[in-house]
Amino acid sequence: MERTENINQQQPLFLSFDEILPQDSMARVIDRFVSVCDLQQMGFQAIGSKETGRPAYSADGLSRLYVYGYCNGIRSSRKLKNECIRNIEVIWLTGGQRPSHKTIAEFRKNNVRPLQKLFHRFTALCRDWELIGGELVAVDGTKIQASNNKKNNFSRKKLEDRLARIDEKIKEYLSDMDKNDQSEDKAPEMKKIATRLQDLKARRDKYEQYLQQLNESGENELSEVDPDARLMGNSRDGVMMAYNVQSAVDSKTHIVLDFDVSLNPSDNYQLGNMVKKVKNRFHLKGFTVLADKGYYNGEDLARVKRYKVKAIVSKQRGSDPKDQPEAYHTDKFQYDKTADCYTCPDGKQLFPHNKKGAPRRNYFDKSACQNCTHRGDCISGRRPYRTVTRNQYAEVYEEVDKRTRENMHLYKLRQQIVEHPFGTMKFGLQGYYFLLRTRRKVRAEVALLFLSYNLKRAAKALGFDELMRKLGEEKRRFFAFFIRFQCNEVSSMETESLSCVS
DSSP: OOOOOOOOTTOOOOOOHHHHSOTTOHHHHHHHHHHTSOHHHHTOOOBOOTTTOOOOBOHHHHHHHHHHHHHTTOOOHHHHHHHHHHOHHHHHHHTTOOOOHHHHHHHHHHTHHHHHHHHHHHHHHHHHTTOOOOSEEEEEEEEEEOSSOGGGEEEHHHHHHHHHHHHHHHHHHHHHHHHTTTOSTTHHHHHHHHHHHHHHHHHHHHHHHHHHHHHHHOOSEEESSSTTOEEEEOTTSOEEEEEEEEEEEETTTOOEEEEEEESOSSOTTOHHHHHHHHHHHHOOOSOEEEEOGGGOOHHHHHHHHHTTOEEEEOOOOOOOOTTSOGGGSGGGSEEETTTTEEEOTTSOEEEEOSOTTOSEEEEEOHHHHHTOTTHHHHOOSSOSSOOEEEETTHHHHHHHHHHHHHTHHHHTTHHHHHHHHHHIIIIISOOSBOSSOSHHHHHHHHHHHHHHHHHHHHHHHHOHHHHHHHHHHHHHHHHHHHHHHHTTOOOHHHHHHHHHHO
16 A cells, blocks of 8 residues: 655754745745844844843844734744744744743833834835825724723722622621620631621722722723723623724725724724824825714814815714604705705705804794694604704715715725724734733734734735745845945935834
């Protein structure tokens, strides 16, 4: 019977790690990308061991290790430590170094900001390679689980409820102690009650301290483990401790342009923030941004308009009464800007009764409503006449609604553009939860996850060989710049251009 021959495990092989590593390995892309980054200028710090006196591990190898780990869904420092021993790609990337899990974890903790600069460096390269169209950008947010249990999160109501229950429990224990005080047979039980009382009083002091912190800070909730984590609703009609991760994705090759980490469960006021980030970093002019109805906020849409960016945002449903006929809903009342009045579905005019500069203006006509035959269908509530309210951002809403209706073919692309990176990040890269705590450190994790996604998108868009060629050209340019910089032959313009991407 034919069978393949196994290599003897004791047989020596005259092979280098480079020969063992496949030529199309993603590790080669990561190695070449990190080599074109000025890690020192980005602010990376080497990690050493003061206790043992060992020399510091270079930022070069550890940054490669983390980018590789996040590209393959390996984020734990202990798992990365094991990969340094058994994974040929990691051994090739790190040059055979075997740092401890503590050293690996310390590197990520101490290089939070520089790791984010790695992400921005690659997006700058994607811009130079024309992988970014800069015409259509989609923005969306997703909830990612924080490193904090719901039991370790407290609101005012929760704290007041627990304090009330503790007080009630303390009264019960004190009553039991009074009853059993004279009996010698109850001494062991009395000792247990005294211990429980001590624990309850300690918990009470802790909850009172938390309540005082909430009152002083004005916040609605407080978390014990991760102070920045917030209780947020998820798509499964539940709640979890999470962060709201925002992303802006370009439509050309679905490269993630920028991101942010918000503590607000709602997407309100996030659109203008993301548009500003993209506009300032890539110097884009006149692009169009897509967003769902969670971003439908007048003040924020006005901010986007000031940036000269066209917003296509789904409209939120109005709060018209359920039993009211659709023909008499508020959106059926037409506004005439010239006459500054509304025309109702029956053709009657409603006039303003507030100053022109007021934030909210009410439009109504009592006499017209008194003689109307459709009062029962149109009017609801205590007032005997119909009132239409117009706020200061009404023109912005109308402009965005009109643009959205005329460009539904673009709006339908929103999910294809912006949802895919989130799905890949959560399930392909195992980024559905955070390992680090506090918003500042979580940003580093998000940067590594989106950098991993962008590396794979670029490899798919350009092809492996073309991506390696472009990185090789960038590497030669970078080293030529470095040599001229050492010889003081670099112009101030070149220095400024390199520093802005690093």
